[in-house]
Amino acid sequence: MLKAFKYRLYPTREQARKMSDTLWLCSILYNRCLAARRDAWQNGRKTITKFDQMAALPELKRQDERFHRVHSQVLQDVVKRLDRAFQAFFRRVKAGEKPGYPRFRSARRCDSFTYPQAPSGCQSQGNKLVLSKIGTVKVKLHRPIQGKVKTVTVRQQADGWYASFACEVKPSVLPASEEVVGVDLGLENFDITSDGEVFENPRHLRRAERNLKRLQRQVCRREKGGNRRKKAVKQLAKAHLHVANQRKDNAHKIARALVNRYGYIFGEDLNVKGMVHNRHLAGAIHDAGWGVFLGILPGKAEEAGRYVGAEEPYRSSQECSDCGEHVPKPLAQRWHSCPRCGLSIHRDVNAARNILKRGLKRLGRVA
Ligand SMILES: [Zn+2]
Known part of the structure; x- marks a missing residue:
């Protein structure tokens, strides 16, 4: 490979x-x-x-x-x-x-x-x-x-x-693992797995992302064609690169941790046709981070002999991962409490479990 x-x-x-x-x-x-x-x-x-x-x-x-x-x-x-x-x-x-x-x-x-x-x-x-x-x-x-x-x-x-x-290079296959996991990229600056493990975005990445937003506003404010704008555009390009590099580092770490432990890893498929794109800046940053992660994970998984699945994310956070009940909730509501079966877990863990369920079902396996 x-x-x-x-x-x-x-x-x-x-x-x-x-x-x-x-x-x-x-x-x-x-x-x-x-x-x-x-x-x-x-x-x-x-x-x-x-x-x-x-x-x-x-x-x-x-x-x-x-x-x-x-x-x-x-x-x-x-x-x-x-x-x-x-x-x-x-x-x-x-x-x-x-x-x-x-x-x-x-x-x-x-x-x-x-x-x-x-x-x-x-x-x-x-x-x-x-x-x-x-x-x-x-x-x-x-x-x-x-x-x-x-x-x-x-x-x-x-x-x-x-x-x-x-x-x-020769692929360095890891010992086989039958462990399975679903991953959801939360909006609160972390990824969370169906086992409830949390991968927080490092502070320096968050700081770099804030800096990026600031420079973006600066470019917008400055007059087109002006020297001050040109300078700001150059700074912005550098900040973009900096954030991209840090996202990559972070994604490498998370992917490495997942690949070392799990034989089957399932995530949301961002390329699902007709998916509503996130219009908020926070959402765009979230999607960008997830995109980088999905770009890195398959290569690492292949090298280690692991399976990676991309699953339909539709309503993964609204469905109860235990009984399948539709439990609608606004974005601000961070907790999933099912009125039917009584399941009470973090919203993103529930989503990660649904992703895992969908992946296993697609492979003809049972959760
Ligand atoms: Zn339920």
């Missing part, structure tokens, strides 16, 4: 310029290839494949000198990325959805490039990363790389440059 290891890069000014230049050229290539595919289809109902476009790269380089400034496999990867966008588009068309046609990318929306066949074009040497066409870039290896490096992706973020190594 593939596991990602991400490190901060410390490029010189000249190296950073070359990396920005690479991003820019990659966006140009992406848009050209997209236009070629679209035009071929519109003008003659012809399909251009990624193999056609990769085979055309040497000719493109002969015609346009600038592309010599980018490693050839990095260019090939741009063609493959576009192809993935098309494959996803075709898949969704086939599934009867109405997806948007792959879109052109502004240079600003293009924030990474990949060396797809490491160590070709990119070699890791201690605290240095030798990148073809860029140079020998300093890298901070705060933890060791494990396994065999397959690809290296260089990414520009609000606070600097990073390199992600995708490595082939």
Whole structure:
């Protein structure tokens, strides 16, 4: 299985310029290839494949000198990325959805490039990363790389440059566990399990989220086009990144704790069609945290040989988890008291138990 290891890069000014230049050229290539595919289809109902476009790269380089400034496999990867966008588009068309046609990318929306066949074009040497066409870039290896490096992706973020190594590692399967659990992400800054275990969001994450809200208001207040607004936008981007990183850390910890103990883990499915989206900011933050968690959990579970299920969340907090009675309650009411069977537990534990019940039922098992 593939596991990602991400490190901060410390490029010189000249190296950073070359990396920005690479991003820019990659966006140009992406848009050209997209236009070629679209035009071929519109003008003659012809399909251009990624193999056609990769085979055309040497000719493109002969015609346009600038592309010599980018490693050839990095260019090939741009063609493959576009192809993935098309494959996803075709898949969704086939599934009867109405997806948007792959879109052109502004240079600003293009924030990474990949060396797809490491160590070709990119070699890791201690605290240095030798990148073809860029140079020998300093890298901070705060933890060791494990396994065999397959690809290296260089990414520009609000606070600097990073390199992600995708490595082939052996999954470390944990001893089997028959224990089952349901998880509900509560609105009060914590996740709670069907066993009543509470994972509280750390204080620094809450503080960072408050700071994010403050900066968001600041950007809204400042005049469009002004320098003060530009500065605030930059600060906001950094705060977003900071919160995203902390959410990830926290999600890693919770996922690790759950995976170590439980063989079957069930959570709410946020992708349920027609689900009412939360319009409150608190709700949006809650959804964002849950989304990050759901992005991390399956990978960890797979590595450990655990099962993860995403369950229909409809009315999970309104239904009694013991007898199934419909017990309506406003959001402010934090306790579930069932008039029919007398069950009296925290609202979110009740929801987590319902999620667990639904998961077990779907798998044909009994709670
Ligand atoms: Zn009941």
